[in-house]
Amino acid sequence: xxLTNIAYASSGHEAAGPLFHIGPxxxxxxxxxxxxxxxxxxxxxxxxxxxMKRIPSGVQNVVEMGIEMYENFWTDILGRKRARQLxxxxxxxxxxxxxxxxxxxxxxxxxxxxxxxxxxxVSTTAGLAIIVFVLCIYYNIKTKGIGGYLKHFLEPIPILxxxxxxxxxxxxxxxxxxxxxxxxxxxxxxxxxxxxxxxVLPLTMQVLGxxxxxxxxxxxxxxxxxxxxxxxxxxx
Amino acid sequence: xxxSPSTVIFAIINFCILVVGxxxxxxxxxxxxxxxxxxxxxxxxxSAEEAKLEAQKLRDEYAAQLQNARSEAQDIINQxxxxxxxTKADIVNEAREExxxxxxxxxxxxxxxxxxxxxxxxxxxxxxxxxxxxKVVGKTIDVADHQNMVNNFVKEVGEAK
Numbered sequence: 001x002x003l004t005n006i007a008y009a010s011s012g013h014e015a016a017g018p019l020f021h022i023g024p025x026x027x028x029x030x031x032x033x034x035x036x037x038x039x040x041x042x043x044x045x046x047x048x049x050x051x052m053k054r055i056p057s058g059v060q061n062v063v064e065m066g067i068e069m070y071e072n073f074w075t076d077i078l079g080r081k082r083a084r085q086l087x088x089x090x091x092x093x094x095x096x097x098x099x100x101x102x103x104x105x106x107x108x109x110x111x112x113x114x115x116x117x118x119x120x121x122v123s124t125t126a127g128l129a130i131i132v133f134v135l136c137i138y139y140n141i142k143t144k145g146i147g148g149y150l151k152h153f154l155e156p157i158p159i160l161x162x163x164x165x166x167x168x169x170x171x172x173x174x175x176x177x178x179x180x181x182x183x184x185x186x187x188x189x190x191x192x193x194x195x196x197x198x199x200v201l202p203l204t205m206q207v208l209g210x211x212x213x214x215x216x217x218x219x220x221x222x223x224x225x226x227x228x229x230x231x232x233x234x235x236x
Numbered sequence: 237x238x239x240s241p242s243t244v245i246f247a248i249i250n251f252c253i254l255v256v257g258x259x260x261x262x263x264x265x266x267x268x269x270x271x272x273x274x275x276x277x278x279x280x281x282x283s284a285e286e287a288k289l290e291a292q293k294l295r296d297e298y299a300a301q302l303q304n305a306r307s308e309a310q311d312i313i314n315q316x317x318x319x320x321x322x323t324k325a326d327i328v329n330e331a332r333e334e335x336x337x338x339x340x341x342x343x344x345x346x347x348x349x350x351x352x353x354x355x356x357x358x359x360x361x362x363x364x365x366x367x368x369x370x371k372v373v374g375k376t377i378d379v380a381d382h383q384n385m386v387n388n389f390v391k392e393v394g395e396a397k
Contacts, residue, residue, distance in 0.1 A: 042257045045262035046261045054276070056269075122239060123244045127247025127251065130248060
């Protein structure tokens with residue numbers, strides 16, 4: 001803890017602490033940034049779909065193309081019916097994580113109070129991973145029944161029971177840590193480079209950050225969709 | 237790297253809000269639009285197909301009608317030609333009959349004229365004969381007797397001939 005604070009201070013980061021409280025809950029910079037990102041996403045979607053026309057133009061074109069692309073992508077993994085059902089959740093993961101990752105590219109991100117990429121904090125990524133974890137259990141029980149779900153732990157052979165149980169927890173853990181580590185690491189490198197030479201040097205890492213941000217968002221969503229595919233698969 | 241429970245809870249709540257918000261503002265309208273457009277395109281294609289079939293049907297109908305009209309016209313022409321032929325034959329026949337009739341009439345006329353002429357000549361000859369005989373005899377026989385006599389003579393000659 002002490003060391004992290006040192007690292008924050010030395011790289012020009014604000015010490016991670018609550019900005020204010022809502023009831024018993026602390027609101028940190030990550031959360032306010034997440035709200036900003038959400039507002040941006042919702043406003044753009046609202047503007048894109050405000051008055052939809054038969055013959056699309058402008059933002060509507062982009063929005064429709066994006067949604068169609070998502071749908072085709074998940075139709076390949078999940079099939080038409082499940083893609084329609086799960087797409088809102090999966091696409092939200094992708095959009096939210098992508099925008100969160102890119103919020104780290106904004107100037108002063110990480111130093112300005114209230115502006116810090118949400119995905120650079122393990123708590124937010126853990127929150128997202130917990131959602132995937134809960135959804136997997138929910139869909140498993142919904143499609144297979146409790147008995148079927150529990151029986152699934154004994155397959156293919158009962159001796160794998162501990163590993164199967166372990167797998168249930170390593171999946172969200174790896175989801176959370178992969179995303180957090182990647183974005184946090186990138187932020188740290190950018191901050192360190194900025195401390196060395198604030199002018200051009202951080203730009204190199206930020207350009208890579210564009211790539212990492214997209215890849216991490218894609219990987220998280222892809223893994224989540226594969227887990228959910230498994231959870232909703234009906235065995236014959 | 238310490239996990240703050242309130243951030244985790246906020247992240248989960250935020251995500252749920254985002255999913256609901258995006259469902260309302262993005263997925264529903266866009267999916268509805270895409271579906272309705274898909275449906276519309278399918279409908280349009282269907283109706284185009286129907287229109288095409290309809291057009292084809294009409295075309296076939298018109299072609300059949302045209303064919304009918306053509307054959308009817310041909311029939312009419314054939315009939316007219318037949319009637320014309322008939323009329324022509326009738327007229328020719330009539331003309332022939334007329335000509336024959338005229339010829340016969342003319343021949344009759346000629347025969348009648350000839351008879352008349354012959355009669356006249358006969359009378360003339362009788363007169364002349366009476367005149368000559370009276371000159372020869374030197375006296376005038378009763379003209380009426382004489383006339384009778386000559387007439388009888390001429391008649392005899394005519395019958396002998």
